[in-house]
Amino acid sequence: xxxxxxxxxxxxxxxxxxxxxxxxxxxxxxxxxxxxxxxxxxxxxxxxxxxxxxxxxxxxxxxxxxxxxxxxxxxxxxxxxxxxxxxxxxxxxxxxxxxxxxxxxxxxxxxxxxxxxxxxxxxxxxxxxxxxxxxxxxxxxxxxxxxxxxxxxxxxxxxxxxxxxxxxxxxxxxxxxxxxxxxxxxxxxxxxxxxxxxxxxxxxxxxxxxxxxxxxxxxxxxxxxxxxxxxxxxxxxxxxxxxxxxxxxxxxxxxxxxxxxxxxxxxxxxxxxxxxxxxxxxxxxxxxxxxxxxxxxxxxxxxxxxxxxxxxxxxxxxxxxxxxxxxxxxxxxxxxxxxxxxxxxxxxxxxxxxxxxxxxxxxxxxxxxxxxxxxxxxxxxxxxxxxxxxxxxxxxxxxxxxxxxxxxxxxxxxxxxxxxxxxxxxxxxxxxxxxxxxxxxxxxxxxxxxxxxxxxxxxxxxxxxxxxxxxxxxxxxxxxxxxxxxxxxxxxxxxxxxxxxxxxxxxxxxxxxxxxxxxxxxxxxxxxxxxxxxxxxxxxxxxx
Numbered sequence: 001x002x003x004x005x006x007x008x009x010x011x012x013x014x015x016x017x018x019x020x021x022x023x024x025x026x027x028x029x030x031x032x033x034x035x036x037x038x039x040x041x042x043x044x045x046x047x048x049x050x051x052x053x054x055x056x057x058x059x060x061x062x063x064x065x066x067x068x069x070x071x072x073x074x075x076x077x078x079x080x081x082x083x084x085x086x087x088x089x090x091x092x093x094x095x096x097x098x099x100x101x102x103x104x105x106x107x108x109x110x111x112x113x114x115x116x117x118x119x120x121x122x123x124x125x126x127x128x129x130x131x132x133x134x135x136x137x138x139x140x141x142x143x144x145x146x147x148x149x150x151x152x153x154x155x156x157x158x159x160x161x162x163x164x165x166x167x168x169x170x171x172x173x174x175x176x177x178x179x180x181x182x183x184x185x186x187x188x189x190x191x192x193x194x195x196x197x198x199x200x201x202x203x204x205x206x207x208x209x210x211x212x213x214x215x216x217x218x219x220x221x222x223x224x225x226x227x228x229x230x231x232x233x234x235x236x237x238x239x240x241x242x243x244x245x246x247x248x249x250x251x252x253x254x255x256x257x258x259x260x261x262x263x264x265x266x267x268x269x270x271x272x273x274x275x276x277x278x279x280x281x282x283x284x285x286x287x288x289x290x291x292x293x294x295x296x297x298x299x300x301x302x303x304x305x306x307x308x309x310x311x312x313x314x315x316x317x318x319x320x321x322x323x324x325x326x327x328x329x330x331x332x333x334x335x336x337x338x339x340x341x342x343x344x345x346x347x348x349x350x351x352x353x354x355x356x357x358x359x360x361x362x363x364x365x366x367x368x369x370x371x372x373x374x375x376x377x378x379x380x381x382x383x384x385x386x387x388x389x390x391x392x393x394x395x396x397x398x399x400x401x402x403x404x405x406x407x408x409x410x411x412x413x414x415x416x417x418x419x420x421x422x423x424x425x426x427x428x429x430x431x432x433x434x435x436x437x438x439x440x441x442x443x444x445x446x447x448x449x450x451x452x453x454x455x456x457x458x459x460x461x462x463x464x465x466x467x468x469x470x471x472x473x474x475x476x477x478x479x480x481x482x483x484x485x486x487x488x489x490x491x492x493x494x495x496x497x498x499x500x501x502x503x504x505x506x507x508x509x510x511x512x513x514x515x516x517x518x519x520x521x522x523x524x525x526x527x528x529x530x531x532x533x534x535x536x537x538x539x540x541x542x543x544x
Contacts, residue, residue: 031246034265038242041269042278043235047442058280063087063102064206065281066230068214069221070106071203078203083384084211084218085282089136090201091186093121095165101132106230112185113166119178121185126176129155129169129185136202137167144193147171150183208401210381212324213284230281238279240286244293251296255340259530263523270441271518273511284325288333290318292515295337295366299344308362312369319373324380327401328501329512331493334370336515338363339486346482351475424503426496432506433495433513440518452521456484459528480524487516 041047064085068078071088078086087102093112094104104110112121113130121130129147131137137160146156155173162168171177179185190198206214221229245268253261268274277285294314301307315337322333341363348355382393436446463477491512495502502509 031250034246034249035239035242038245038269039235039239042238042241042275045275047270047275059100059103060097061280061282062230063099064211065214065217065233066106067102067203068218069229070102071201072218072221073226074105074201076199076201076203078205078218081384083205083207083209084214084216085206085209086211086214087135087204087206088201089132089134089204091136091188091190092132092134093130093185094132095130097165098134101134110186122178122182126178127171127173129171129177131167131169131185133162133165133167135204137169138162139202140190140198141167141169145198146191146193148189148191149177150187151181153177153182207385209326210324210377210384212321213281217281233281234279237281237284237286240284241278241289244286244289247293248289248296251293251300255296255300259527260523263526264519267441267514267519267522270443271514272438272442274514277511282326283328287318287322287325288329288515289336291315291322291333291370292336292339294318296340298362298366299340302344302359302362308365312365315366315369316373316376319370320377321373323374323377329494329498329509330374331497332490332512332515334367334374335490335493337366337370339490339516340483341366342486342489343479343483346486347475347479350478424499426499429499429503430492430495433492433502433510436510438510441522444522449521452525456521456524459524460484463528463531480520480527484517484520484524487520490515491517 064087067086067088068084071078071086074088074090076088087099088105089101090105092101092105092110094101094110095113096104101110112118114120117124118128118130123129131141141157141160143157143159146154148154153173153175155171155177157169158172159170160167161170192198217229217233220233224232245265249261249265249268252264274285277283291314294311297314298308298311301311319334319337323330341359345356345359345363348359378394378397379390382390382397384393385396386393434450436449438446440446440449440452460477460481464481467477494509494512
């Protein structure tokens with residue numbers, strides 16, 4: 001009998017182990033499927049072709065990340081000890097804007113002006129040529145220098161006029177010029193008046209940040225096939241963002257349950273704003289949400305000192321990574337690290353004050369880690385900016401970058417196009433971001449933003465009031481209130497502290513609402529509706 005009992009017990013144990021392994025395998029498969037789905041979405045933008053177009057969005061910003069390895073490919077390598085980002089310019093026909101010729105050179109799309117007066121960049125009267133107005137043509141296309149065409153003929157530059165991103169260059173060649181006889185303008189060589197051949201192109205460093213992403217892509221471009229390198233980089237950045245998003249969803253499920261994770265997952269998948277930034281090589285969006293994942297990890301495993309320590313190290317490294325790739329949105333990113341901890345603290349302060357000191361300690365640790373990560377990046381940037389003089393570099397960053405994007409800058413010291421942003425009040429800027437001209441997520445109009453704000457706040461106040469009347473000690477509704485408030489502060493921090501930047505960049509900065517606030521505006525009404533529905537079902541069962 002004893003042997004039979006042991007055999008039965010072993011069978012039950014093996015069955016339980018097998019079921020546990022199957023559940024774990026299923027869970028891993030679900031997570032991997034989500035990573036693949038988000039990667040595909042971020043890479044190809046299949047759900048939202050109406051609001052945005054990847055090519056238009058990426059044309060200017062990605063030129064900074066692509067410029068270094070395009071320059072290196074052309075034999076004009078940026079200095080390794082300099083900045084990691086920059087534009088590369090040379091003789092091209094791209095007149096879309098001052099910056100986009102970098103991307104055109106990479107793609108091989110350098111068609112020259114053709115209209116009623118020009119054909120392939122050659123003026124029909126024979127002595128006028130049209131190029132892109134960029135740093136290269138501004139620097140080297142000057143009277144006295146001359147072109148050498150592929151057929152061996154020469155043309156001396158006599159006059160240069162720049163208008164609407166076009167560099168109109170009048171030349172003296174002693175003959176009528178055209179493409180059929182003289183070849184493509186892309187094949188010409190440029191010489192100065194003394195006969196010295198001038199550089200093929202020019203690289204312009206972007207000094208507003210370290211540009212770590214540009215350094216990484218320049219190294220990777222030596223490994224990947226050059227012609228498809230940008231496609232591979234898009235896939236890598238999309239996959240990185242997908243992986244970070246799934247980590248956040250996993251932690252949300254551990255802390256709040258499946259409902260919260262599903263809503264955040266839907267927003268990560270269907271938001272036109274998150275999708276638009278996800279694969280961009282300049283913005284490297286995964287660096288925005290990576291610090292949040294470590295802050296959330298600290299909140300979920302608050303009782304585990306080892307994990308809290310790992311979280312702090314992760315916050316330091318991830319905030320450093322974000323700052324090294326750009327300071328835009330840094331206030332929101334840094335506040336995102338303590339978003340859930342702030343809600344923990346607020347709830348504890350009103351319901352269990354004994355827990356508050358420990359939570360506050362964790363906020364302090366994570367906050368200091370984030371600040372140190374930011375300062376480390378700034379100091380390295382300052383070192384580069386001033387050739388080793390960190391203090392002088394810090395002063396330069398403050399005067400030329402911080403004041404221009406935030407507060408305190410004298411409007412008279414900046415271009416006229418930026419003065420309105422410096423003069424605008426924080427309230428004026430904040431009002432701009434309460435009027436969405438896109439969907440919140442696919443299927444939910446941005447016009448509902450204000451209504452969802454009011455609905456969510458009212459739903460929470462009603463829930464808190466009812467709990468108080470009934471004497472219930474349910475912390476969940478109170479926690480949602482503090483979480484929504486914390487998410488609001490996280491989002492608007494850049495609108496307010498980065499006032500000048502936000503005033504100008506309304507075509508981009510709406511993405512700041514997606515650091516939890518939009519997710520909660522969708523989740524809270526659904527949660528309250530679900531609570532009502534469960535109560536109705538229970539009452540029905542009791543009546544039976």
